[in-house]
Amino acid sequence: MKTALSPEYVIVRCHAMSTELLSREELLEIAKARDEADFRDRMLATPYRLVMEELPPDARAIDYEGAIYTLLMNRVERVIKVAPEDFKAYLRVYFPLKFEIFNLKRILRGKHAGRDIAEIRDSLLPLSPLEISDYKSLLEAEDVEGVVEALRGTIYTPLYERLELYREHYALWVLEAELLHIFAEELERAAESSPRRFRDLLRSITSIRVGVDALLLAVSVSTVGCEYLDPDVVKPILEHVVEVPPEVVEVIMERGEIGEALGLLKHPIDEVMEPILEGDAAAVRRRQEERLMTLVEEAVKMRYFDFPYILWFLMRCEAEARDLVRIAWGIDQKLPYELFSRHLLLI
């Protein structure tokens, strides 16, 4: 197994690996595939060939998503494995830990709704356990409480403290919010341990990622009419996000005044959140992704052969994977190109 090497080695490696990334033109060509068979053929002519070949001929968008994420995880693992220790912590939290939290949320949701093990397993991203010992014990847990119990002793232990609220109100969003809180805390801790010259950049990334996610969570639970709404569950997530004053959560969750809440936000989160006024959460997510990419791209311009390039490379890999999944689904649903292309980040 390779150990951490010098920063230069990883950066040069990322520059070399960037040739595997699809250009805008290549993505455009894939997005204009006539049907699923054509999409598959076009994907086979790219570095995704490795994972696409294993899929059955009648594969659907959901199968393509699994394959595309397999390659993404492979790229993330390849880079993190050789990343220097002071960069590794942030990369490890920002990428694999984020995906592990996605998987935990899916397990919790599956258990909450009483889905069977196979169905929950099929919904997981192809990811090796990071902070948990294994997925098997979580999947085999009888219910949500069993999953939370199995997570005791890991970084997810704070979930146990929220279990009482879950039991009382059957509000799973409380546990999901706690997972976002854990993610925010880990990101903050990782940023602290990163080289001083990058801390501002990393804090900005954390703010946009966590701040927008927390605000969207507050908007979403208020929109769908959850019976249990408590701003105190969301507030701790925003502890390190200076652009979002804690009272914003109360304005959204208790009074439902989105316009007023937006007025309290600071730049750039106010700009990212703006489309929510029209109820367009998809546009908020798009702006969030764009803002994060722009932030890292600007840092890369300043330090081309430094840590921001590694971050940019992995973010670009993730954006590419997300765009390909969107294209696959758009084609699967026979949506016109004009409709789904609006949601693509790299085109």
Add this chain to the structure above:
Amino acid sequence: MSSISGIRPTKGFLFQMKKRLGFIERGCEFLKLKRDHLAKELRESLEVMRGQRQLLIEQLKEAYEALTAAYLTLGPMEARSQTRSVRRRLKVDVLPLSTMGVLYPMMKILEKPSIDVELDASLAKAAEKIMSLLEQLIHLAEFEARTERIADELGKTNRKVNALENIVIPQFKNIIKFIEDKIDEESLDELVRLKLIGGALARRRG
């Protein structure tokens, strides 16, 4: 005439036939009333349904667009995981209702879906739109089923009225006329026979 074969040209049978014809004509009148009422109901239902459908199609289009945006934002796996985590789903009870003897289903919402999980805001928007349409969708489905059953029943009633008016009633009238003719003929024969006998008796006496 096959309908006439096998009938008894007696006054008793004629009386029975006339009674039956009266009953059939009364039934036919009732069926015509039912037909008119059903036609009126159908016309009204179709007008309401057309308006409701148009409105609902517009709203459904918006809801579908929101759902598409959510799927494109989250990816199918995450969107599916979130949507399948909704525990309290829609529960309806189907009860039978009747208009002019036409049974149609009426749906009673027992439990609306309740979302207690963290849906992404894009999916929450789609869910909100769809939930606001649920009741309207159910009512429209109810209305469509009702209209379909009324149209069905109207067709059946129309066929029955036509059959009665064009086949059964004329047949009965033919039978009655046949019996009446036969009885008239027989009574004329009887009269002639009586006259002849009366003449013969008078000649014998004279």
